[in-house]
Amino acid sequence: MTASLFSNTTRRPLADELRPQHISEVIGQEHLLGPAAPLGIMLANQQLSSFILWGPPGVGKTTISRLIALDAGYEFIQLSAVSTGIVDLRRTLAKASDLRASAGKATVAFIDELHRFSRPVQDALLPAVEDGTIVLIGATTENPSFSLVSALLSRAKVFTLNRLSNAQLGTVVERAERHIGKSLPLTADAHQALLAMADGDARYLLGLCETLFLLDESALLDVPALSAVVQTRAPLYDKGQEEHFNLLSCFHKSLRGSDVDASMYWAARMLQGGEDPAVIFRRLSCAASEDVGMADPNAMVQVVTAWQAFERVGLPEGRLFLAQAISYVATAPKSNASYLAFDRAAALARKTGSLPPPKHILNAPTKLMKELGYHVGYQYDHDRPDAFSGQEFYPDDIAQSSPDPLYVPNERGFERDIKNRLAFWASRRQSKR
Structure with missing residues (x-):
C-alpha cells in the first residue's frame, strides 16, 4: 500500500482516498445522521427535502451531501458558488428538468460555498426549488441568517455541523494509518499536538498526515520537532463576519x-x-x-x-x-446602575416631552429675562452648608409627581459610598419641605 500511495505522482490526496463511501462511515455529526435525527429520517424514507449544511471546514459537508443523495436514489450534481455563474446554474437546472421529464428521476443540486452566490443568483434558484426541479443541498461556513436570502431560507431547513472533537480526529488518524500501513512517527504528546493543530478539521488533519507519513517511522517527533515539520494553522476567524x-x-x-x-x-x-x-x-x-x-x-x-x-x-x-x-x-466590582439610570432618564424624557425648566436655574442675561423671573431664587450650592442647597432641578410637572430615583446605586465597591451620599442628600431635602 505504501509504495502505491507514494510512488505514483498522480495519486489522489489522502483526504480524497479516505472519503467515506457509505453514510455509516462518516465520523461525527450523529445529531444529524442518527436513526432518529433529521437526515437519518430523510434517508430512511428515501425522500429528501432541500436543506443547508452550516459548519466549519473539514467536517463532512460535501461527503454527507453526496452520500445522502446517492443512497436515496437521487441524481447528484455538484457545483461551487466560487466558480459557477448564472449561465452554468441555468444549464444545470435545465439538465435536472430534462432528467425529471424523461426518466422521472429527481436531482440533488449540491452547491458548495452557497453564501458566495450573489443575491440575484440565489433568487434564480427559487423557482426550481419551489417546483421540485431540484432538491437543493447547500454548504456554507457562514451564518445563513446573514449570508442567504430569506426566501431561500424559508424553503430549506438549516442543519448545523459540529467541529470534530480530538477523539473523533483520532479516529481519522487511525483510519489513515491503517490505509497507509504505518504509524505516524510521533510521540504521544506530539500526537495530541497534531490533533490540536487540526482545530476540528479532518481534511486539514489528513493533509498534515500526508507530510508526516513521508518521514522515517523509527524516529519519533516530539512537539517542537513536529512544529518544525508542519505549519501551525491560523485560527479560524473572520474579522468582518x-x-x-x-x-x-x-x-x-x-x-x-x-x-x-x-x-x-x-x-x-x-x-x-x-x-x-x-x-x-x-x-x-x-x-x-x-x-x-x-x-x-x-x-x-x-x-x-x-x-x-x-x-x-x-x-x-x-x-x-x-x-x-x-x-x-x-x-472590578460590577454595577450597571449608571447604564440603567440613563435608560430610565431617556424613557422619562420621551414621556414628558418639552417641559419647561424651572426658572430659578435659568440664567438671566437680559433685562426682559430678569423681569420674567429668570434666575430668581437660585441658591449657589457652594454658599450652603456641605455645598448642598437641596433646591429642585426637575421641571415643575415632574417634581410635583415625586418621581422614583433614576440612579439607584448598589452596595458594591465605590457605589456603597455614593449610596450613602444620596441618602444624606435625600434627608436634607426632606428636612426642607
Missing part, C-alpha cells in the same frame, strides 16, 4: 461575569486571529462603563490609559497593557 461578533460577545460576557481567565482567553483568540487591538480596547471601554461603572470609576481610567500606552508602544509589549486592563475590568 459572524465570528468577529461572536468572540467579542464571549469576551464582553466574560468580563461582565468577572471571569478574568476566560476574558484573557477570548482576547488572545481574537489577537491570534488578526483582530485589530483597538476593537478589543473599544469593547473593554464599553464594559468598564456598562458593567463596572461607578462601582469602580478607575476602571475606565485604567482602560483608556492602557489603550494610550498600547498606541504608543505597539505589539508585542503592548499586550502587557491590554492584559492589565482586562485584569482590572474583569476583577
